Amino acid sequence: MLDERLPAVEPWISDGWWAGTRAALEAATGLHPAAYADDRYHRSERRRVFERAWVCVGLAAEVATPGRLVVRQVGSRSIIITIDGDGDLRAFFNACRHRGTELVDEDCTVAGTIRCPYHRWGYRLDGRLVATPFFEEVPRPGFDRADYGLVPVRVDTWGPLLFACLDEATPPLTTWLGDLPQRLAGYGLDRWRVRASQTVPIRANWKLISENYQEYYHLRWVHPELAKVSRVDDHYRFQGPGMYCGQTTTPVSDEDRDDWLALPAKADLDPSDACSGRFLAIFPNVLLSVLPSHALVMRLDPSAPGHTSETCTFLVPEDGPQLDGGLGAEADDPAFTATRTFWFEVNGQDIDIVERGQRGLTAGAVPPGPLAPRFEEPLHRFHNMLADCMTLDRMADLTVPAGDPPGTVDRLGGGDNPVPPAIDRLVTGQ
Numbered sequence: 010m011l012d013e014r015l016p017a018v019e020p021w022i023s024d025g026w027w028a029g030t031r032a033a034l035e036a037a038t039g040l041h042p043a044a045y046a047d048d049r050y051h052r053s054e055r056r057r058v059f060e061r062a063w064v065c066v067g068l069a070a071e072v073a074t075p076g077r078l079v080v081r082q083v084g085s086r087s088i089i090i091t092i093d094g095d096g097d098l099r100a101f102f103n104a105c106r107h108r109g110t111e112l113v114d115e116d117c118t119v120a121g122t123i124r125c126p127y128h129r130w131g132y133r134l135d136g137r138l139v140a141t142p143f144f145e146e147v148p149r150p151g152f153d154r155a156d157y158g159l160v161p162v163r164v165d166t167w168g169p170l171l172f173a174c175l176d177e178a179t180p181p182l183t184t185w186l187g188d189l190p191q192r193l194a195g196y197g198l199d200r201w202r203v204r205a206s207q208t209v210p211i212r213a214n215w216k217l218i219s220e221n222y223q224e225y226y227h228l229r230w231v232h233p234e235l236a237k238v239s240r241v242d243d244h245y246r247f248q249g250p251g252m253y254c255g256q257t258t259t260p261v262s263d264e265d266r267d268d269w270l271a272l273p274a275k276a277d278l279d280p281s282d283a284c285s286g287r288f289l290a291i292f293p294n295v296l297l298s299v300l301p302s303h304a305l306v307m308r309l310d311p312s313a314p315g316h317t318s319e320t321c322t323f324l325v326p327e328d329g330p331q332l333d334g335g336l337g338a339e340a341d342d343p344a345f346t347a348t349r350t351f352w353f354e355v356n357g358q359d360i361d362i363v364e365r366g367q368r369g370l371t372a373g374a375v376p377p378g379p380l381a382p383r384f385e386e387p388l389h390r391f392h393n394m395l396a397d398c399m400t401l402d403r404m405a406d407l408t409v410p411a412g413d414p415p416g417t418v419d420r421l422g423g424g425d426n427p428v429p430p431a432i433d434r435l436v437t438g439q
Contacts, residue, residue: 019053027396029377034389039377044395045214046371051314058293058398060084061176063185063252065295065308068322069166070203071116072098075134078123079116082310083173088162089113090173093134094121100164100173101136106157123159132159168198169306169324170295178405187251187409189289192432195282196275196299201324204303205349208320211360213367215294215311216395218319221363222288222296222307223254223387231362235355238262238269239286245426249412252292252394254387259428260284261300268351271344272302275326281428290387292394302326305352315367321356323349 020026021044029038043050066081066088075092080103087103089112103112105125112125112132122139123132131140136159144152163174165182167190172182179185211218225244239258247255261269261284274283278301287299296307304324311317323345369375380389390410401407426433 019049021050021053021399022057024396024400027392027400030389030392030396034380034382034386037380037389037392039380039388040216040392040395041377042370042374045217045367046314046374048314051311054399055084055311057401058084058395059311060086061174061179061404062293062398063165063172063174063179063182064293065170065291066090066173067171067308067320068169068203068306069171069199070169071171074118076119076121077116078113078119080113081173083162083175086175087111088173088175089123090164090171091123091134095135097135098164098166099135100162101159102162104160105130106138106159107141136161166199168193169201169203169304170291170297176404178403180404180407180409184409185252186291187253188249188412188432189251189253189255189291192247192249192255192430193287193289193299195279195431196304197327198299198304198324200327201304202327204323204325204345206320206322208318209356209360211317211319211364212315213317213360213363214314214370215309215317216391217363217366217370218307218309218317218359219290219294219296219391220388221359221366223256223290223391224381224385225256231358234351246413247287247289247430248387248390249432250409251412252409254290254292254390256288256387257426257430258286258288259426261286268347269300270302271347272325273344274301276328279431281430284428285430290391292391293398303348307356315371321352323352 090100110127138154247257289297294309298305308320
């Protein structure tokens, strides 16, 4: 039905389609239902967002050793990521330079050469073409292997996260992330270890999952148990400049349940980090929850308007218990079992509600409604970042949104954060 009501052109690449998003928060509306349910919108979003943004494609630990290859889908394109013999991070389009054959179909480890399965052309881990079997038996004038290395893709890391970007014009990852590395510097996340990982299929659009994560309007009704440790009145902004939306729960409560605090906390955290939960949605596709004792990374990989794979990975501090990182090890660690069980109970509730949202947006397709200024300000920020990517002709023109200037009205929470983050104390002079 949505396809029948929309014009043949792509209206969402024009500013007018985003009028409700571009309005001030007090007058802003949610997104048009087509943004969640229309096939043509999904294809356009795949090109204009996922093939131009810095997309999270996994964890840095997945390519920690030379020769380990990971295969990832970024928009409609397949890439391979590895570490070369000099320890440099590399990424390439997953296609041979001979006749374009897919080089790798799943994560694997190679001895130092990436070989095409078709005609056995071989490439070093830095992308150089080094083997072309029998190709020179009849010389080809002017042929030089140096001209036919693998086509590189931008790749970078921050903390535990691995990012790729297919567009050379997009600002660098350091610009994309803004102040987030500084904001979370006290945790030393690059040294945290993978404890467990699991992928969950969700019958909902990736944006619904991210939006649900960013707002706590639904907390009391959808998550009555979570509301005991992440109380509505204890939510505050955690927002600086950058392509992310952040909030914090300060303090995380242990009065009714201590699931989130069951694991031992990282040593030497500052007073704010030691009592808080930080919740970041890094645009477009990663949700990062950081608590004193553990972190949860949720990577969203959309495959269709109403289908998303969510990869959930638990991280623990480097000074935490030295246990096997496999999913079967939680039986030996009751504290981790309690933490993981609580998270997946909460995530199951979220999955149920976003799938219900997808059904309503697809079958009902009603006009978008108003955003709630106190609770849904992060969604307004998120929607505007999306609108920027969808309407810009060149990503070089992207303006990374600013943070909250000192003295603005605090719409998140009931007042001033009782234990403000160090970076915010610097800004406000506290």
